[in-house]
Amino acid sequence: xxxxxxLFRKTFVIIFIIFFVFTCINPSSxxxxxxxxxxxxxxxxSNEISLSGILIYNGSLLGYVNDTAGNPIEGALVRVNFHETxxxxxxxxxxxxxxxxxxxCYCMKNTTCSKEGYKTEWVLLSIAENTxxxxxxxxxxxxxxKPEKPSGPIKIKQGLAYTFTAVTTDPEYDxxxxxxxxxxxxxxxxxxxxxxxxxxxxxxxxxxxxxxIRVKAKDVYGDESEWSDYLMFDHPRSSNFKLxxxxxxxxxxxxxx
Numbered sequence: 001x002x003x004x005x006x007l008f009r010k011t012f013v014i015i016f017i018i019f020f021v022f023t024c025i026n027p028s029s030x031x032x033x034x035x036x037x038x039x040x041x042x043x044x045x046s047n048e049i050s051l052s053g054i055l056i057y058n059g060s061l062l063g064y065v066n067d068t069a070g071n072p073i074e075g076a077l078v079r080v081n082f083h084e085t086x087x088x089x090x091x092x093x094x095x096x097x098x099x100x101x102x103x104x105c106y107c108m109k110n111t112t113c114s115k116e117g118y119k120t121e122w123v124l125l126s127i128a129e130n131t132x133x134x135x136x137x138x139x140x141x142x143x144x145x146k147p148e149k150p151s152g153p154i155k156i157k158q159g160l161a162y163t164f165t166a167v168t169t170d171p172e173y174d175x176x177x178x179x180x181x182x183x184x185x186x187x188x189x190x191x192x193x194x195x196x197x198x199x200x201x202x203x204x205x206x207x208x209x210x211x212x213i214r215v216k217a218k219d220v221y222g223d224e225s226e227w228s229d230y231l232m233f234d235h236p237r238s239s240n241f242k243l244x245x246x247x248x249x250x251x252x253x254x255x256x257x
Contacts, residue, residue, distance in 0.1 A: 119137065
């Protein structure tokens with residue numbers, strides 16, 4: 001009988017020890033584990049994460065925007081690009097700007113500073129907490145970037161309307177107008193001004209054969225880009241279409257005969 005009681009007591013003690021150890025290592029049992037703490041905050045404020053006492057903060061970029069004479073520039077747009085998105089801020093009356101919510105990582109951030117009437121400045125920066133950088137803008141203007149080759153059908157027939165699309169951007173984010181050259185001695189005329197980076201579409205009825213089309217752009221200050229590469233049309237071999245160079249050779253041969 002005494003042996004049974006001793007065995008029961010030993011079993012109870014072992015069960016108690018196992019339960020005590022389990023509750024110490026399992027946070028869900030009600031005893032807090034101080035070695036691991038997760039701090040949740042508003043993502044739009046700081047996105048702080050606390051893990052084992054190590055804090056990772058979102059970085060920021062701040063500084064001043066001045067002209068070459070040292071005068072502050074108000075309303076300059078400072079944009080920090082990262083991970084296919086960006087954060088931005090405008091300079092105030094004393095030229096000060098402060099871009100926040102920038103993730104701290106090993107990648108370099110493409111940062112631009114622009115304002116109408118000034119040449120855009122850009123720099124690659126490694127962002128940490130309260131990184132500082134001052135921009136100096138030079139008076140002037142840059143034309144839009146050379147447009148991409150127009151997109152649209154490459155098999156066309158005379159007398160039918162076809163729609164083509166083009167797009168480009170302006171270094172100062174100025175609005176852009178487009179001019180399509182239809183390759184048949186006609187153009188679309190300049191389109192209305194639309195925001196930088198917005199696609200423009202124009203339609204045209206080809207009344208004579210055209211080798212292809214191209215497009216160029218201009219900003220609100222009248223500065224024009226280069227012509228885009230041609231979108232060449234795929235004409236059937238059996239057609240009577242002849243490239244301008246072929247026509248030139250034919251005329252040259254006729255003159256020599």
